[in-house]
Amino acid sequence: xxxxxxxxxxxxxxxNPVTNMHLRMFEIAKNYFNSNGKYQVLxxxxxxxxDAYKKKGLVDAQTRCEMVxxxxxxxxxxxxxxxxxxxxxxxxxxEVLTYHKKNAQHQFGNSVQLMLLCxxxxxxxxxxxxxxxxxxMEEIFSQFGLAIINRMGSGxxxxxxxxxxxxxxxxxxxxxxxxxxxxxxxxxxRFFI
Numbered sequence: 001x002x003x004x005x006x007x008x009x010x011x012x013x014x015x016n017p018v019t020n021m022h023l024r025m026f027e028i029a030k031n032y033f034n035s036n037g038k039y040q041v042l043x044x045x046x047x048x049x050x051d052a053y054k055k056k057g058l059v060d061a062q063t064r065c066e067m068v069x070x071x072x073x074x075x076x077x078x079x080x081x082x083x084x085x086x087x088x089x090x091x092x093x094x095e096v097l098t099y100h101k102k103n104a105q106h107q108f109g110n111s112v113q114l115m116l117l118c119x120x121x122x123x124x125x126x127x128x129x130x131x132x133x134x135x136x137m138e139e140i141f142s143q144f145g146l147a148i149i150n151r152m153g154s155g156x157x158x159x160x161x162x163x164x165x166x167x168x169x170x171x172x173x174x175x176x177x178x179x180x181x182x183x184x185x186x187x188x189x190r191f192f193i
């Protein structure tokens with residue numbers, strides 16, 4: 001029997017507020033990876049951005065972290081990381097991944113893989129000029145990989161297959177379908193509050 005790669009999933013974002021869909025993304029990814037025979041998901045980490053992100057309507061980091069803490073309190077494999085949220089400046093995703101990779105290796109050994117968990121809509125942002133540094137994308141895609149939950153209204157497969165840079169890394173992208181349609185988002189929740 002082949003040994004499974006130990007895997008830690010990291011979800012970054014504002015979590016303004018955290019939603020059931022954020023938490024469901026972890027469950028969908030865990031089921032996908034644990035059932036494909038290659039990986040064993042050890043834990044999931046939620047990393048809220050700091051107040052320095054300066055997003056309109058962003059609730060303070062302490063409150064957002066408390067919302068996450070309450071959302072995962074009955075879950076034994078998800079954890080909140082406050083490291084990014086406490087930084088005085090916005091922290092690039094690559095730096096957050098690198099920090100958590102070192103922690104995961106310390107906790108689980110050097111064979112552990114850390115992967116960025118994201119919604120399909122994040123893939124679209126890789127095409128926005130000057131939003132992501134090319135060398136950061138290269139390292140994220142090649143050294144960490146993406147677990148992409150295909151959300152309603154996003155089309156990550158098309159974007160990946162039509163972009164040479166993304167296509168080059170397609171073997172490190174795990175496109176995971178959520179067969180239960182759910183378009184809950186923090187943006188919609190804030191709009192209706």
